[in-house]
Amino acid sequence: MYVYAILRNVQVILKGKPALIVSTLQFMDLLVLISVMLLRLVFVKVPKVIVRIESAREVKRPTTWRQKFLVWLFRYVDAFIVVSEQLKPFLIANFSIPTEKIHCIYNGVEIANTPVLPYEKREFLYDIISIGRMVEAKDHVTMLHTIKELVTTHRFTELRVCIVGGGNKEKEIHSLAKSLQIEKYISFMGTLDFEQGQALLLQSKLFLLTSKWEGFGIVLIEAMSKGLPIVSTNCNFGPNEVLASGKYGVLVPVGEPKAIALALAELLMDTSKLNQLSELSTVRANFFDMKKIAEQHRTLFDALLKTP
Numbered sequence: 001m002y003v004y005a006i007l008r009n010v011q012v013i014l015k016g017k018p019a020l021i022v023s024t025l026q027f028m029d030l031l032v033l034i035s036v037m038l039l040r041l042v043f044v045k046v047p048k049v050i051v052r053i054e055s056a057r058e059v060k061r062p063t064t065w066r067q068k069f070l071v072w073l074f075r076y077v078d079a080f081i082v083v084s085e086q087l088k089p090f091l092i093a094n095f096s097i098p099t100e101k102i103h104c105i106y107n108g109v110e111i112a113n114t115p116v117l118p119y120e121k122r123e124f125l126y127d128i129i130s131i132g133r134m135v136e137a138k139d140h141v142t143m144l145h146t147i148k149e150l151v152t153t154h155r156f157t158e159l160r161v162c163i164v165g166g167g168n169k170e171k172e173i174h175s176l177a178k179s180l181q182i183e184k185y186i187s188f189m190g191t192l193d194f195e196q197g198q199a200l201l202l203q204s205k206l207f208l209l210t211s212k213w214e215g216f217g218i219v220l221i222e223a224m225s226k227g228l229p230i231v232s233t234n235c236n237f238g239p240n241e242v243l244a245s246g247k248y249g250v251l252v253p254v255g256e257p258k259a260i261a262l263a264l265a266e267l268l269m270d271t272s273k274l275n276q277l278s279e280l281s282t283v284r285a286n287f288f289d290m291k292k293i294a295e296q297h298r299t300l301f302d303a304l305l306k307t308p
Helices: 002-016 026-041 065-076 085-095 140-152 170-179 194-201 218-225 257-268 271-288 290-306
Strands: 020-024 048-053 079-082 102-104 126-131 161-164 186-190 204-209 230-233 250-252
Touching (some): 020 026, 020 290, 026 048, 026 065, 079 085, 079 290, 085 102, 126 140, 126 194, 126 218, 140 161, 140 257, 161 194, 170 186, 194 218, 204 218, 204 257, 204 271, 250 257, 271 290
Parallel strands (some): 020 048, 048 079, 079 102, 126 161, 230 250
């Protein structure tokens, strides 16, 4: 399979003669870079290569032979794009990549041209919404214990929570909600399409992210583009940058339900603060407008193509 994929890559490059290749995900990076190395060995002009790194796991110190070989192949990379400034030090320390080769370009979202109903005029079906796959990284276990704290310690007996997403932890999470006796407060929506998720955002007071780690946290931007106040764990990597160290939302400790519940309780009881954060979310989301992000990519591409 590997040999066929590499030969196929070589064939595509020779036939298409691209000026530039952007690769994402370690497996594809490996195939692309081996292909480029082989072409250079036979003195064929090769395209510029950009490797895009989106995950915290992609910047861990290499341990397997494949990871170490990939790092060796990084010598054939002309530029690296990371989606968080926090990823840069890890690339430099673990892979010995020169600083000048690393460029931070955030993920972008499409900002709707049609205005949404102002936050203060909305009718909310849910107090809290969370959208994300039910996997280890998203830490729904902490989320459920947070909900338990809100109900028992802070007496939010009419709490309404919407959780969107499916994944390999789904049965475990449903079972935990039952054992914590908080099922009646939660609407588990399962996996929905993008538009359905966006509609639910407009029916919710605030967005909650309890992740242990992120690559960037684009779901925060999607929620902010709808004017939702944000409460997010200050995990590596992304939320701290998206919220500008807490300027545009509330940052809470990773894996601490009591602290998260306290922040949520204070915010849910403060209508003025909710309205203020809604306005700030809308302002911040525009920073990540897809058109602006596309222009940053274009600038980098043009600069690379001008170099010999």
